[in-house]
Amino acid sequence: MKRSGPLLTLLGGLLLALFMLSLNATTGTGSSSYGGDAPDAATPTPSPTRSSPEPSPEPTESEKPDEKPPPDASYAGRTDDDASAISISVRDGKAIAYYCDGRDTESWLKGKVEDDGSMRLTGKHGAKLNGRIADEKVRGTVDIDKETSKFTAEKAEKPSGLYRATTEVRGAKLDGGWIVLPDGSQVGILNRDGEPGKAPRIDPGTGTVRVDGDDITARPVTP
Template sequence: MKRSGPLLTLLGGLLLALFMLSLNATTGTGNSSYGGSAPGTVTPKPAPTKSSPEPSPEPTRSRPTKSGPPAGKPPADAEYAGRTDDGASAVSISVRDGRAIAYYCDGRATESWLKGDVEDDGSMRLTGKHGAKLDGRIVGEKVRGTVDIDDGTSKFTARKAEKPSGLYRATTEVRGARIDGGWIVLQDGSQVGVLTRDGEPAKAPRLDPDTGTARVDGTEITVRAVEP
């Protein structure tokens, strides 16, 4: 009977051990059925990612616009004829496509052919041989300006002309002589011209604008209207 005490104690220990084993089997030490981490385990957090900053939109730059007056319209094609202010000489100008050709003569011995551009505002600066020049401007139905010939300056006014008025020229050969003639037919029908034979200037014979001819030393020559 005295030995029953230790046996009971041993039996109680075995029962306690069996109970603890069954308890561990029931609870388990792994992951729970809900997918969570086991007690005592640490789940590493993902390293934070650095998001690159979005580029700020570039400011819209407005392109500079070219300001200024609109392009001008070139002067219309036309013929002009008139006299210097002192009435001693005549000037005729033919304008075509922004170009001009002019003729100055005194009807005796002095003459000059000039040419150049016509600007959109109607201004022109024409030049010829031996330093001759003509500065003028188209204003309305006329050209007003100055012409410099043989170191002399003359003011002139050339008004718009309709055929047969205008500028004419003939270049040919008569009886072995070189002929170069220029004519200005004014609005009233009068004519001013110089004809040069082998470099010798003289008053030009009368031009027939209707037929475009003139007679030189008994020979009929052809005379044509001048255009640039």
């Protein structure tokens, strides 16, 4: 009977230990179903998603290279009906033109030349010239005295081209225009005090024109 004391003590300790284990198993240290003070279970951190590289933009139609203004040049030719001559001088994006039938009808026109070679020139009394430079020629139409004529003017090499003289001889005011065509032929009008008439022949090499026994000098026309 004396040995029963320690056994009871040992048995009591075992029962206490079992009770404590049972209590821990019941309460637990995990998350409470009521969301109490127990820390939440760790939420796994999502792995960073790799953004797909943005597709390269599709190549757009390349812009056209900047067009350069037409080079400086002179042009001379005739209307399609061969009734009149036309000469055009182009300098620094500007143009001056002369229309002449060699008798009594003429017109000076001027304006701007676009980078694509097109031009819209205007003169007195509603005169108009619409043309375009291409393949070393100017093709277009000219409206003079309400009549429209088509024309072609080829690039002119000196001494071909456009000439003009404005001076006074023996008290008369002279204003003349001359077109020297690539084949060497000439068309011009000389105004004496405002009265038009066929112009005397010009020496293209020197620009000299003989008028009433006196020499005057016509010079190449540039805008």
